[in-house]
Amino acid sequence: MWSDVAQRPAVPAPLATDATDAPQRKASAVTQGFLQIDRLSKAFVPAKPVFADVSFTLDKGEFVCIIGHSGCGKTTILNVLAGLDTATSGTVIMDGREVAGPSLDRGVVFQSHALMPWLTVRQNIAFAVKSRWPDWKKSQVDTHVEKFVALVGLSPAIDKKPSQLSGGMKQRVGIARAFSIQPKMLLLDEPFGALDALTRGTIQDELMAIVRQTQQTVFMITHDVDEAILLADRILLMSNGNETPEGYRPGGIAEVVVNPLPRERTRASLHHLDGYYALRNHIVDFLVTRAKAH
Numbered sequence: 133m134w135s136d137v138a139q140r141p142a143v144p145a146p147l148a149t150d151a152t153d154a155p156q157r158k159a160s161a162v163t164q165g166f167l168q169i170d171r172l173s174k175a176f177v178p179a180k181p182v183f184a185d186v187s188f189t190l191d192k193g194e195f196v197c198i199i200g201h202s203g204c205g206k207t208t209i210l211n212v213l214a215g216l217d218t219a220t221s222g223t224v225i226m227d228g229r230e231v232a233g234p235s236l237d238r239g240v241v242f243q244s245h246a247l248m249p250w251l252t253v254r255q256n257i258a259f260a261v262k263s264r265w266p267d268w269k270k271s272q273v274d275t276h277v278e279k280f281v282a283l284v285g286l287s288p289a290i291d292k293k294p295s296q297l298s299g300g301m302k303q304r305v306g307i308a309r310a311f312s313i314q315p316k317m318l319l320l321d322e323p324f325g326a327l328d329a330l331t332r333g334t335i336q337d338e339l340m341a342i343v344r345q346t347q348q349t350v351f352m353i354t355h356d357v358d359e360a361i362l363l364a365d366r367i368l369l370m371s372n373g374n375e376t377p378e379g380y381r382p383g384g385i386a387e388v389v390v391n392p393l394p395r396e397r398t399r400a401s402l403h404h405l406d407g408y409y410a411l412r413n414h415i416v417d418f419l420v421t422r423a424k425a426h
């Protein structure tokens with residue numbers, strides 16, 4: 133089902149098991165893609181890597197979500213992609229260059245918005261823009277900041293400080309800031325995790341519109357199956373490390389699911405689309421039966 137090969141089907145393809153499509157995934161993982169992750173592993177405790185042999189790629193303009201139970205290593209992978217942490221082994225190549233530290237080429241949004249509380253919305257975003265383009269004049273910075281604040285619908289609040297904003301508004305500022313530096317890749321770690329369902333839905337729609345408009349490449353962690361189905365072109369299903377009768381087995385990418393739903397989907401239309409329930413059930417089944425015992 134929805135196997136990760138070069139061809140992206142428009143309708144659900146017949147079921148392909150992990151075992152049968154894994155070799156194809158590995159071959160494509162190291163030869164194609166704007167972002168190439170090759171045999172990544174991370175061990176905080178030497179004998180028990182959290183995950184091992186993690187290989188996948190992202191094409192330019194692609195939106196990929198990773199889903200898996202708590203502790204499987206999603207944030208660790210995202211931190212390695214961001215250059216905020218190092219892997220124990222393996223490589224990350226973005227746009228032909230190895231990721232070896234943080235860079236303004238990668239915008240990161242965490243669950244906690246991480247805004248500077250003493251600065252206004254405008255100043256928070258301008259800070260990032262000035263870091264990216266130190267030679268820009270104030271008027272240039274202002275115009276650029278205003279454009280991205282408008283994109284997330286926050287123009288009326290541009291001169292407010294974070295303490296004067298709701299949780300959803302703060303998260304929008306974080307998203308505007310990440311987009312404003314026009315990174316080559318956006319890394320999102322459960323950016324809507326702390327928001328109520330209504331706000332979450334609205335911002336999901338906004339994010340999707342901006343991503344489509346800017347052709348942004350996105351890697352996002354989520355625990356929400358519907359969020360992944362709405363936003364992602366592909367969904368990486370990640371298993372946890374676990375003890376087996378043969379000994380400890382590290383976690384890893386158990387399966388890559390290609391989203392067969394039309395890209396123009398919306399939250400409102402999602403559950404009316406052919407293939408939605410099959411896709412959802414497949415992911416939920418993975419989380420219930422396979423994610424912790426592979």
Ligand SMILES: Nc1ncnc2c1ncn2[C@@H]1O[C@H](COP(=O)(O)OP(=O)(O)OP(=O)(O)O)[C@@H](O)[C@H]1O
Pocket residue numbers: 176182200201202203204205206207208209
């Ligand atoms: N700095 C660290 N030192 C030691 N262990 C760590 C460190 N960071 C993470 N871990 C461990 O590595 C494992 C993976 O953590 P990580 O935060 O990447 O998981 P996750 O899948 O993102 O979880 P969640 O969904 O709960 O955020 C966990 O068991 C965690 O305790």
